[in-house]
Amino acid sequence: MKLNDGERLITVMLAEVMEALKLNNEIDPKLVKTLAYDGDDWAIARKYPHLFRDETRASPVVKETGDILWMWGIIDHGISKLAGAEADEAKGWHYNKFHGFDGNNDKHYHIALTMIQDLGEFGSQKALNSHTQTSLPRYRAMYEKFEGYINRGEADPLSFGALRDLCS
Template sequence: MQMSDGERLIIVMLAEVMEALKLDQEIDPALVKTLVINNDGWALKRKYSGIFHSEAPSDDVVSETTNILWMWGIIEHSIASLTGVEANEAKGWHWTKWDGFDGNNDDHYGVARTMIEDLGEFEDSRKGINLNSHSQTLLPRYRRMYEKFDAHVKAGKASPLSFDALRDLCS
């Protein structure tokens, strides 16, 4: 990351203000000041990668994230509504809850975090859970599930999902 002399001066001054006011924030002003003075912009970008993300997620990623979170809300609600033998069988299914997105490699993670933590969307079932799956294998799985789920939605059979539909999606 390249910073002009003026930008570096402003950052150092703001860091010193934060230090003097003893503000307890997510950003460490002493570290920021040191990195800027040492011209280690690369380290700032590494430490605070969420601030320096190269570009905003596409509308397609936002839409797909919304669809996946919505799908999982319906799946989880439908599973919670099962009783008796069906509920017992569902306990053995591999996919019974949303496990997040890969925070290191997937733009969906940042979109989901913003939707849930900042905008308050989907927070009924998502607030306070770990959103980072640390796995690149889940997004392809979610996409395959959504294709099947979408067929149930278009057929008017998604709220709640039938036991057979849940078995098809989750086992």
């Protein structure tokens, strides 16, 4: 979904009217106003998909951001379940936790911030600023391997070997 300037103004004004009248129905006016102000039109459609049936849900960068955050949720869960020597080894892996996206040069950072903070998705993640442009290429490479585990039915849960393969 992409709002033009007039639609954005109307959206914000209606959200402000709902807030002033203290109308709390299915739509959260404060959230809609924030998303409209920030230009996160995609997030309005993501939050209220039943209102936008014919709408393409996500641009490629939004989809990729969600995929990477989802992958990291599974990796984090897998690492949290390790014990003993495996847990000790995992502490030494270079990518044993999500380092975030580059906040200065990567669109994924703002999208992740919106998904996590505004939409309440990916609760275990934090939208961290990695301060490096090398994060995204690494996550893309990890996700390509991760998709292999998904396709083979080996991602729920990830084995120790799979975690090592993805994270070291």
